[in-house]
Amino acid sequence: MRIYILIAILFFTSLGLAQSQANYDESKVPKFTLPDVLTSFSGNPITNQTEWEENRRREILQFFEKQVYGKVPDRLDEYGFKLLEESNDAYGGKARRKQIAITLKKNKKTITYYMLIYLPKGNPTAPVFLGYNFYGNHTVTADPNVAITKAWVKNNEAFGITDNKASESSRGIRTHRWAIEKMLDNGFGLATIYYGEIDPDKNDFSDGVHSLFYRDGQTKPKTNEWGSISAWAFGLSKAMNYLESDVNISKVFVFGHSRLGKAALWAGATDKRFAGVISNNSGCGGAALSRRQFGETVAQINTSFPHWFADSFLKYDNNERTLPVDQHQLLALIAPRPLYIASAEEDKWADPKGEFLSTYYASSVYGLYGRKGITSKEMPKTNAPIQNTVAYHIRTGIHDVMDYDWENYIKWANTFVK
């Protein structure tokens, strides 16, 4: 026990140290040239949708797949879902609730994860936001009928989580991050899953969805195979199998905050069934340009979270300029579907300017489809969203998800569901 506490203390102290030693000085951002999204790796200009989709999009996708997030090694043998619980009377009669178990099977091994869904009653087929939560479905709402996750969760004294087990004490502790009533009142539903049920967020590859795919004797993914972000994206994509089969659900906007904002972007890039993508404060390895080395860097993220990316990504530690891609190209993979990137003013570690510039440099691909992206390199003022097919805002405050964020996501998403 003591040794674990010691490791945890060392981990958080080193993370705090990394954050305090990071560069936050704009004048110290290295000079760099971004790889152009519309010029192929071999130097050919890309001028239309066909060339983009058949050549350039494919090569960028493959690069991110093998050299950044890591490839999903194979297909599943079986997929299944089961309705565990349902009510017509959630949120004071405003909403329908469903709790679904999703089971993935490979090599005779299975993993089950649980999706909580609220749908507005007045809308026979509602658009939904699909997003992972950090501590269990029971934390996003005070609703006493939501099942408590039995999976490993990170300890958190403030939430009463000890021994990596969730209990009643953490029910509703994250309601502020999920504006569920606002969603319902605007005709949207919410589907949410605890991310740790797909892959517990620790540097341990013996558990989670990775382990289903091992051959005899294998204990971790191969160098260019999936890290945790890719596994979480895979879980979202398999959740989509259920969502598209539900007659009460129309479009699905995949959403995520921070590390889960990185996973949402990768899910949107790899699965075109997501009608739109919203990535909140996703930072390094998410929306932020790696070459800026502002706040969290590739070397820092790979050191603090060695399990998030493919091992092949390690060669870009302190070596960002040799990356044939940057994160604006990840965003471009989502084109022409709606994409919303958001930052927070005090969240310097995530590099708000790098998150914004990414949306600007991805926008030429939206242009190929006649869609409006971000047209100026000038960052908008705080609390002054730009909402085109590519949208961006920076709000006051810290690294978090606030009502302000949801009000804007809902307003913007609404223009694509009419």
Ligand code: GTR
């Ligand atoms: C930080 C990490 C970020 C971000 C964040 C989060 O510690 O350095 O990349 O993912 O965690 O997920 O809250």
